[in-house]
Amino acid sequence: MSSNRDLLRFLQENNESWITAKTLAMKLGVSERTVKSKIAQLRKSGSEIASGPKGYRVKGTLNSTPNTTNYLPHNIKQRKSWLIRKLLKTENKVNVYDLSAQLYINDVELRKELKDLTTKRFNWDIK
Known part of the structure; x- marks a missing residue:
């Protein structure tokens, strides 16, 4: 099973566009529900992840x-x-x-x- 670190890394590497929970689930080999739980855990640990109708993305820039x-x-x-x-x-x-x-x-x-x-x-x- 993929870790929160894998999810965060994927979001950081693809920060130019929004990524849906379905796409993240397919990429990481987990369910959409698991992706949403992992996003919640990452936010709780301090990661700034934006969400919207188009999906998820990391707030800010990678150069910070x-x-x-x-x-x-x-x-x-x-x-x-x-x-x-x-x-x-x-x-x-x-x-x-x-x-x-x-x-x-x-x-x-x-x-x-x-x-x-x-x-x-x-x-x-x-x-």
Whole structure:
């Protein structure tokens, strides 16, 4: 079954037009009712999703700075930027296992990326 993250990613990638619940259901392999429930969950978690007679779409633009609490990165570059923002904004200690679970990667991969951030030059893309 598709996750909320898959639904949000699909909406973000197709933000130029409205997408119906039926189209989302077919794309994600779930029922229209499940799509509507997932949209409600995403809204509750802070995602700004507009709805109307033509369907759904993400409010705003894709170029806006992601919020680390509601946004999950889709590739390594985004993940590194996300990690930097998360570490800079966090006042408490960060648990590697919790972070790896939040990012859906294993802790060994996360440790490698953190080491890479501290040893190599990286375009930090902080806004």
